[in-house]
Amino acid sequence: MIISHQYRFIFIKTHKTAGSSLEMAMGPLCGADDVITHMEDNLDSGVPRNYGPGSKLGKYYNRHKLVRKLVGKHSPLLGAFYYEHMPAWRVKELVAPHIWQSYFKFCVERNPWDKVVSYYLWKTHGQSRQLPPFRDYVLNKTHRLPTDGKLYFNNENLLVDKVYEFRQLGDMLTELRDKLGVPISEPLPREKTGIKADRKPYADYYDEQTRARVADVYQREIALMQYRF
Numbered sequence: 001m002i003i004s005h006q007y008r009f010i011f012i013k014t015h016k017t018a019g020s021s022l023e024m025a026m027g028p029l030c031g032a033d034d035v036i037t038h039m040e041d042n043l044d045s046g047v048p049r050n051y052g053p054g055s056k057l058g059k060y061y062n063r064h065k066l067v068r069k070l071v072g073k074h075s076p077l078l079g080a081f082y083y084e085h086m087p088a089w090r091v092k093e094l095v096a097p098h099i100w101q102s103y104f105k106f107c108v109e110r111n112p113w114d115k116v117v118s119y120y121l122w123k124t125h126g127q128s129r130q131l132p133p134f135r136d137y138v139l140n141k142t143h144r145l146p147t148d149g150k151l152y153f154n155n156e157n158l159l160v161d162k163v164y165e166f167r168q169l170g171d172m173l174t175e176l177r178d179k180l181g182v183p184i185s186e187p188l189p190r191e192k193t194g195i196k197a198d199r200k201p202y203a204d205y206y207d208e209q210t211r212a213r214v215a216d217v218y219q220r221e222i223a224l225m226q227y228r229f
Contacts, residue, residue, distance in 0.1 A: 001086045003095065006031035007180045009104045010095075010160075012088050013037075015146035016118040017108035017166045021188040023047070029183060037084050038062065053081040087151045088159040104180060105159070107152050110166035111227045112218035113211065117202040119146040138210040149220040156220070163224060203229065 002011040002023060011026070013019040020039055027036040027047035038048035052058055057078055060067050071078055073086075080094050088107075092100050110118075120137060123129040137143050152160045164172040169188075176182045206214075211229055215222065 001035070001037045001082055001084060001091070002026060002030065003035040003082070003091070003099075003103075004030045004182075005034055005099075007182050008102065009106065009176075009180055009182075010088075010091060010100075012091070012105065012107040012152050012160060013085055014107050014109060014148035014151055015085065016115050016122065017110050017148075018169060018188060019108065021190060022108070024189040025184055026182060035082050037082050037086065039084060051082040053079040055079040085148075085151060089154050092159065104161055106162045106164060106172075107148075107160055108164045108166055108169070108172070109148065109221055109225055111202075111225075112214050112221055113206065113227075113229050114202040115146055116214055117199075117205050121199060134205050135207065135210055138213050145214075145217055147217060147221075149218070149224075153220055158224070165225060 001013050002009070004010075004026070007030070011022065013023065023036065023039070024047060030036060033050065035050045036048050037051045053061060055078055057067070057071065058081070061071065061078060061081070062068075073081055073083055074090065082091070082094070088105065116138065117134075120131065120134055124131050131137050131143070132140070138145070152158065152163065170186070173184055173186060173188075176184060206229075215229070218227075221227065
């Protein structure tokens with residue numbers, strides 16, 4: 001997640017949409033007072049900054065999992081804290097009203113049937129998680145699917161100014177350069193990519209039941225972006 005006062009934008013980071021690559025591309029271009037949240041592996045890279053929290057508890061929060069399990073991200077004990085996959089409604093609570101109203105707010109979305117496959121392969125191969133077969137993973141409601149509508153919707157109200165399509169990132173980068181003056185270059189850094197073990201066309205992973213399950217879970221995203229299987 002990025003709040004850039006220099007370029008007057010707020011970037012809401014979604015899952016499996018090149019968000020990490022975008023952060024690592026835009027972060028170094030941002031000003032000293034801008035907010036760039038961290039990922040697990042870039043705390044000491046010099047890119048994340050000003051994400052807080054500024055409380056005494058804050059200095060332990062990002063480096064110790066036990067503290068994160070005991071204290072919620074929105075706890076008043078923690079104070080203002082900006083984090084990786086932060087919902088737009090929470091950003092709105094923390095920034096000044098004139099910032100929220102005047103800055104360009106955007107995120108990236110991806111065809112949900114494609115996104116679920118990418119997320120599953122990242123968890124199993126990129127993070128070596130022990131997950132069940134894909135069909136069981138999708139149909140078992142105890143497993144978390146990467147639903148991002150909750151990051152940029154408030155019920156049925158869209159909180160961002162624009163949702164870009166993942167397969168049209170080139171157009172998005174051109175618009176960010178022209179609209180906001182962000183001197184972002186291509187190609188983007190490759191972050192959390194290259195996990196293609198046994199990767200087939202996403203449609204090959206689905207049967208009628210799993211396809212219907214994703215359609216049900218992602219109703220808002222499908223309606224907004226007019227996605228089809």
